[in-house]
Amino acid sequence: MTASITGHGGAPAWINDFLHEIDTLEFATAFATHLDQDTEMTFGTARVHGVEAIKDFFVKIDAPLVTTHEVIESWTVGDVLILRGEATVAKKTEPDTVVRAPFTHIFHLDRSDEAAPRIRSLHITAGPSTPTPCSEHPVGRRPAPARGPPGHRCRRTRPPATRAPPRRPGPVARGTRAGATPLHTARPRSLHPLGCRMRAPTVRR
Incomplete structure (x- = not known):
């Protein structure tokens, strides 16, 4: 089987109509012509069955967005159409x-009607996304210190980072050399006359 590559931007006209209805969420001719209640769609890990459920799915994920x-x-x-x-x-x-x-x-098509092929199944993968740079902060350059003109809302512009002040050492007892353990945290010395840590003998009365 030989693949037939339509070339850059050379998708069938009905595909452009299909994607346009997804962008506008105004489902009309393309969805009614090429999808039916037996169409199955897999979008990432989600599986949707039937044209009405597919419409509801796109409305749910795309209603807060502007997409093109x-x-x-x-x-x-053969009967498989692949879009990138x-x-x-x-x-x-x-x-x-x-x-x-x-x-x-990836479309699996029913081409019994070449003028209006039916979509038997549709598999969609998308992402990961890449931020589009604005004119103020092109890719590959560090953002300027300025925040940009009034009303400019660029995600690459962030306030300068601030460092926490260095910690000051705790109080050191008088007569203690620098770097030694402060007096209030030092271990008590042994009271044995020889200066060792052995207990002094107990005197029985």
């Missing part, structure tokens, strides 16, 4: 913080 999927390469091997691409993702609450995540989609 771009296909880089695609391969067709990159997704641009940002939270709606932090639109200036953008990450780019690679993804791979």
Whole structure:
């Protein structure tokens, strides 16, 4: 079996429509045409069955986000379609913080209707994500000491690190040489006349 590579950005037109509906969460023609209640999707470790459950899954994970999927390469091997691409993702609450995540989609298709192939199963892997640098802090350069212009929200800009003050040594008793154990923590000396640590003999009366 020989793989047919469609080239850079050469995915079928219906794939672009399918990804666009995922980005906008407006499921219309592509989902209705190419998915049905028998379609199975595996997204990472999650498994979803049926077109309506797949729609709910994408709404759950993508509703707080702004996403854009771009296909880089695609391969067709028999009834299997493989996509490699990159997704641009940002939270709606932090639109200036953008990450780019690679993804791979593997479609198992039913090509009984070449004009509108049905997706029998779909396997998706995504990530890890990479922060997209802003114009103020390009990749490979240390961030400038300044915080950036007013309103600039870059994750690479952080306040300068502060060091804890050095610890001061505890009080040393008078007459004790430097570095010796302070008097209040020193062990008591033996009271034996010879200065050893043996107990003095007990005198019986």
